[in-house]
Amino acid sequence: MRTCTSILAVAISCAVAATAAGQTAPSASARTLAGDWEYVVNPPLKLLLHLHVSADGAMSGTVDIPGSPPKQIALSNVYLAGNMLTYTMPPLGTIHEVVLPGGTKMVGPYMWVKAGSIVLSPPFEPLSRLAGDWESPTIGPTPLVLRLRLDAKGALTATIDVPEPMSQRVPLKDVAVSGRTLTYAMADGHTYQGAFSTDGTTVAATGMSTIDAMWHHVRTAAQAAAREAAASANPVNGDWVGTGNYTASFPGLPPSKGTATLAFHFRATQRRAS
Amino acid sequence: MTQSGKAVHMEVLGYQATFNGALGADGSHLSGAWTMGGPWHWTGPMQIDLIRKGTAQ
Numbered sequence: 001m002r003t004c005t006s007i008l009a010v011a012i013s014c015a016v017a018a019t020a021a022g023q024t025a026p027s028a029s030a031r032t033l034a035g036d037w038e039y040v041v042n043p044p045l046k047l048l049l050h051l052h053v054s055a056d057g058a059m060s061g062t063v064d065i066p067g068s069p070p071k072q073i074a075l076s077n078v079y080l081a082g083n084m085l086t087y088t089m090p091p092l093g094t095i096h097e098v099v100l101p102g103g104t105k106m107v108g109p110y111m112w113v114k115a116g117s118i119v120l121s122p123p124f125e126p127l128s129r130l131a132g133d134w135e136s137p138t139i140g141p142t143p144l145v146l147r148l149r150l151d152a153k154g155a156l157t158a159t160i161d162v163p164e165p166m167s168q169r170v171p172l173k174d175v176a177v178s179g180r181t182l183t184y185a186m187a188d189g190h191t192y193q194g195a196f197s198t199d200g201t202t203v204a205a206t207g208m209s210t211i212d213a214m215w216h217h218v219r220t221a222a223q224a225a226a227r228e229a230a231a232s233a234n235p236v237n238g239d240w241v242g243t244g245n246y247t248a249s250f251p252g253l254p255p256s257k258g259t260a261t262l263a264f265h266f267r268a269t270q271r272r273a274s
Numbered sequence: 275m276t277q278s279g280k281a282v283h284m285e286v287l288g289y290q291a292t293f294n295g296a297l298g299a300d301g302s303h304l305s306g307a308w309t310m311g312g313p314w315h316w317t318g319p320m321q322i323d324l325i326r327k328g329t330a331q
Contacts, residue, residue: 235301236277242324244308247317255317262308262322264284264293266275 030059030080032103037112040208049112051078063089123177125200127156130177133224134203134215138163146215147224148175158184167265186211231267240264282306290315295324302326 030053037049048064059078065071077094078087085097085106097108106112123130131150135143142163149157158172172184180196182203192211194203203215219227231237243261275284280297282304295306304326307319 234277235280235297236282236304239327240304240324241327242304242322244320244322246308246310246320248310248314249317250314260308260320262293262324264304264324 029103030057033059033080033085033099036115037106038115039110039112047110048115049110061087121179124180124196127154127177128221130200130217131156131221132217133219133227135218136213136215144213146213149221161267167267169267181206182215237266240266295322 034051034053037051039047039049046066049061050064051059051061053059059080061075061078063073063075065073073089075087075089078085080086080099083099085099085108086094087097088094095109097106097110097112099106104114127150131148134146134148136146137143140163144163145161147159147161151157156175156177158175160170160172162168162170170186172186174183174185174191176183177196182194182196183192185191190210191208192213193206193209194213194215195206196203201217205212205214241261241263243259245257245259247255247257249255275282277283282293282295282297284293285291290311291309293306293308295304297304302325304324306322308316308322309319310316
């Protein structure tokens with residue numbers, strides 16, 4: 001709470017300073033605040049603020065709180081004065097949030113960010129240099145491989161190759177590099193946030209990440225493409241299915257006959273040099 | 275899993291299962307024998323002809 005209070009005080013100070021310098025920021029509009037706002041508590045857990053504005057301009061809202069069961073709290077006395085949004089949320093009482101210029105962030109106890117308004121900074125390196133294969137050690141001999149790629153439009157995409165016995169290629173979503181930060185999300189809702197090292201060759205998970213992984217850049221996009229071309233040239237790689245008949249035996253029981261269907265999924269992996 | 279030319283050998287750790295097979299000339303068949311050990315075992319190798327269903331991505 002001390003941190004939040006300090007941030008609020010700083011925000012108010014900044015607002016006062018800007019006004020004193022003659023740089024009056026335009027006031028927020030209640031209608032532009034209408035919609036959904038997020039406050040990430042502990043990724044992937046987040047609070048959701050839903051702000052509504054009626055035809056006569058009256059504001060109302062609710063806050064969704066995750067949990068078992070989840071709760072929805074109705075807000076009262078919701079109003080905007082200048083750039084200050086005020087609302088009463090039981091049992092906490094009256095809460096003030098300063099709407100920052102741009103209208104997509106609020107500074108206050110909950111640091112709300114308007115859903116879908118995340119602004120990315122330019123990547124510290126061209127994405128073409130970051131594309132390629134990144135490896136993370138596992139307990140086995142074969143590492144995980146993060147495959148960062150650029151699609152036809154130049155957007156970053158990624159998958160993770162999980163080695164045997166899983167042998168899966170896991171698709172990722174929301175892949176982005178903002179400044180020196182790599183982010184992506186898994187289908188189960190877990191999110192990765194990693195910081196690039198100074199030389200840009202490793203990425204380490206930050207405290208905001210719900211996935212712990214340290215990635216090392218091991219192949220450029222061109223090297224990865226060449227390696228995959230070589231792997232696809234291996235005639236055994238691929239998916240195979242077949243059925244056969246067997247006779248099984250167990251001590252004390254008569255033999256039993258059955259039919260078994262086997263499916264093999266062969267993929268190329270690269271073992272670490274020992 | 276090891277591969278030598280068209281010969282493929284595979285062992286499944288923990289199941290005492292092995293596969294020995296060979297890739298067909300057309301590249302779409304993988305024929306061989308699957309064995310299962312352990313208390314509940316197969317009395318002999320199961321002959322199996324696997325058909326290619328997809329290529330590696």
